[in-house]
Amino acid sequence: MTLEFGKTIDEDVVEQILSILPPKSLKRFQCVSNRWYALITSPRFVAKHLSNSTHNNLSTSVLMKREVRKDTNPDETEELFSFLHFRNDEDNDVDSVHDEHSFLSSIQEFHIPFPTGVKTPHESLIIIGHCKGIICLAQAASGEVILCNPANHEYKLLPPSTYLPDSDWPFLTTFQFRDGLGFGYDPNFNEYKIVNIGFSAPELSTPDGFNIYNPPKAAVYTLGTDTWREIKTDSLETETTILWPEQFQMHFKDMCFWLGHEQHKELDVFDEGEEQFIREVIIMFDTGDELFHNIMLPDEFDYPSKNYFVENLLGWKDSVALLGGKICQISSFGIWVIEEFGGPNGGAWTKHITFDLPVEPLIFWKSDRVLLNGPNNTDYRGLIFSYNLGTKKLKNLPIRSERTDSTAIVYVSSLVSVLGGGKPESKDNSTPNAEFSVFEYPSPPVSHYMVDKKTYSYSVWAIPSDDVSLRIKKVMEGLRTEFGGPEIDPHIAVVGSIRMKHEDMLNKFISLQSHVISSYKAKVNQVVTRSSYFQCISLLIHSSFKVSPELSFTTGVCGGQFRFWNKVRPHLNLLYGYLTEEERKKAQEKVSYMDEGLSSLSFFITRLALYKIDYKDRSLKSWEKIADYPLRFE
Numbered sequence: 001m002t003l004e005f006g007k008t009i010d011e012d013v014v015e016q017i018l019s020i021l022p023p024k025s026l027k028r029f030q031c032v033s034n035r036w037y038a039l040i041t042s043p044r045f046v047a048k049h050l051s052n053s054t055h056n057n058l059s060t061s062v063l064m065k066r067e068v069r070k071d072t073n074p075d076e077t078e079e080l081f082s083f084l085h086f087r088n089d090e091d092n093d094v095d096s097v098h099d100e101h102s103f104l105s106s107i108q109e110f111h112i113p114f115p116t117g118v119k120t121p122h123e124s125l126i127i128i129g130h131c132k133g134i135i136c137l138a139q140a141a142s143g144e145v146i147l148c149n150p151a152n153h154e155y156k157l158l159p160p161s162t163y164l165p166d167s168d169w170p171f172l173t174t175f176q177f178r179d180g181l182g183f184g185y186d187p188n189f190n191e192y193k194i195v196n197i198g199f200s201a202p203e204l205s206t207p208d209g210f211n212i213y214n215p216p217k218a219a220v221y222t223l224g225t226d227t228w229r230e231i232k233t234d235s236l237e238t239e240t241t242i243l244w245p246e247q248f249q250m251h252f253k254d255m256c257f258w259l260g261h262e263q264h265k266e267l268d269v270f271d272e273g274e275e276q277f278i279r280e281v282i283i284m285f286d287t288g289d290e291l292f293h294n295i296m297l298p299d300e301f302d303y304p305s306k307n308y309f310v311e312n313l314l315g316w317k318d319s320v321a322l323l324g325g326k327i328c329q330i331s332s333f334g335i336w337v338i339e340e341f342g343g344p345n346g347g348a349w350t351k352h353i354t355f356d357l358p359v360e361p362l363i364f365w366k367s368d369r370v371l372l373n374g375p376n377n378t379d380y381r382g383l384i385f386s387y388n389l390g391t392k393k394l395k396n397l398p399i400r401s402e403r404t405d406s407t408a409i410v411y412v413s414s415l416v417s418v419l420g421g422g423k424p425e426s427k428d429n430s431t432p433n434a435e436f437s438v439f440e441y442p443s444p445p446v447s448h449y450m451v452d453k454k455t456y457s458y459s460v461w462a463i464p465s466d467d468v469s470l471r472i473k474k475v476m477e478g479l480r481t482e483f484g485g486p487e488i489d490p491h492i493a494v495v496g497s498i499r500m501k502h503e504d505m506l507n508k509f510i511s512l513q514s515h516v517i518s519s520y521k522a523k524v525n526q527v528v529t530r531s532s533y534f535q536c537i538s539l540l541i542h543s544s545f546k547v548s549p550e551l552s553f554t555t556g557v558c559g560g561q562f563r564f565w566n567k568v569r570p571h572l573n574l575l576y577g578y579l580t581e582e583e584r585k586k587a588q589e590k591v592s593y594m595d596e597g598l599s600s601l602s603f604f605i606t607r608l609a610l611y612k613i614d615y616k617d618r619s620l621k622s623w624e625k626i627a628d629y630p631l632r633f634e
Contacts, residue, residue, distance in 0.1 A: 539571065540571055
């Protein structure tokens with residue numbers, strides 16, 4: 001027993017030592033014996049090694065894509081991937097900008113070998129993100145996606161997705177058009193996932209000159225099954241707007257994060273002076289529930305008193321943080337941390353720190369360390385620096401880049417395979433893998449905050465007279481009987497998707513009563529159908545000043561009151577739902593059959609109402625009227 005006990009201890013010690021070694025060494029040690037090979041390749045050891053690498057306080061690795069001049073021809077450049085390995089110590093700070101003292105312990109440069117089937121040149125590779133030992137790359141020209149682990153020399157070309165809309169714009173390539181690519185990990189089912197959000201080209205509406213934007217579609221790739229499947233994007237649509245992810249930022253605590261914007265579903269192409277985008281937003285994807293969420297930026301980033309522009313999101317001191325630069329002072333930056341998810345603004349932000357940098361930051365590799373890439377028009381051209389926010393000391397690293405748009409990510413070396421099976425087939429018919437998790441000690445996920453709190457929007461509705469409402473309700477009831485969908489109160493959304501504190505919003509609505517006083521006429525232009533859930537079948541209302549001057553006045557006043565300027569054509573929605581094109585056409589014809597005069601109806605708007613809306617609730621049961629007031633007949 002004593003011998004067996006001693007042997008067990010020895011094996012545990014060996015395993016502990018091996019679990020802190022780099023993957024390159026472990027690959028060699030696999031050849032020592034069958035026992036070592038079985039240990040190093042076991043899922044439990046891979047998970048332990050990843051956990052140790054993630055929590056290693058001795059070093060940090062950064063993967064950087066940069067442009068260098070070729071040795072064979074200095075007039076040409078090539079793009080390299082470089083691993084920068086930093087020691088996380090504080091003893092090597094010196095006071096020289098030109099210091100190359102190696103707290104940067106090593107630099108490894110390499111080209112990523114292409115899997116079979118990749119046709120486009122190496123220079124078009126884009127770093128999408130890193131998640132628990134795996135890197136996601138994409139080809140800028142073709143849209144092909146590659147998962148790789150350079151530490152164990154594994155690369156996997158993903159199959160193409162067939163669920164997203166093809167671009168109808170010939171001057172846009174597939175990947176440029178599908179800019180919603182994100183990469184993350186689902187801890188519930190031990191799965192790496194890629195989500196791709198796509199928008200089809202807008203429909204051109206003539207002769208009024210409005211572009212109609214349809215809601216996004218999304219597909220998720222699961223590494224374990226090596227397949228794509230379509231998922232719902234309900235949370236990326238409101239009654240009058242859509243949310244558009246623009247730039248993937250990171251995977252953090254079981255959530256994928258994008259910077260994006262909210263825009264109207266219809267844009268007037270002839271009015272170039274009109275603000276087309278309503279606001280910048282942060283869009284999130286819960287990799288476990290596969291649901292989208294969104295939160296507002298801090299007030300300093302919002303119009304009309306916008307003082308900062310967004311640099312990027314980051315995980316900062318175990319929190320979701322936003323790095324912003326001051327508009328009028330290009331060297332001044334700040335970090336905001338989100339303290340709470342939910343509420344009328346989607347979240348509460350606190351400004352934690354401000355600082356000055358000589359150039360724009362490339363990446364935070366610790367909470368107080370920043371990599372900088374010197375711009376072309378300065379003395380720092382091509383140089384890579386590390387800057388300590390605490391000591392305010394700048395270090396020149398022994399590495400250069402010929403371009404200022406280099407990209408970098410913090411990387412964790414691991415043995416995680418991108419080639420391997422043993423994963424659940426699907427979320428619907430599988431149970432979590434009880435044997436191991438590739439990340440044994442996760443931080444509390446962001447999604448825990450999301451499920452407990454609601455994010456509301458507010459909307460100002462124009463309410464028709466009682467007799468007209470009764471007439472429209474009969475048509476709505478007939479449509480619901482055949483096509484389903486929730487019961488809707490007849491209304492025209494004057495201003496939709498208002499995001500502000502409840503008290504501020506209510507005060508603005510009350511003050512609206514002294515500006516919009518009189519009832520006014522609305523005239524139906526035609527019955528229209530859309531692929532949008534909230535505008536499935538609707539009455540398009542004349543909005544031109546020539547036809548409806550009072551309506552145009554009301555829309556302008558309400559938009560100004562709630563900082564929501566737009567010239568969107570108003571709709572009175574008759575049916576909410578997801579119908580096929582054939583079903584929508586049939587429903588459109590049914591409206592004319594049930595009430596032939598509805599397509600040219602003129603009626604009075606007699607009330608304005610304020611509603612609190614949760615657009616994730618497609619039953620409408622949680623939608624609540626907050627206040628209303630009657631309009632006076634002149």
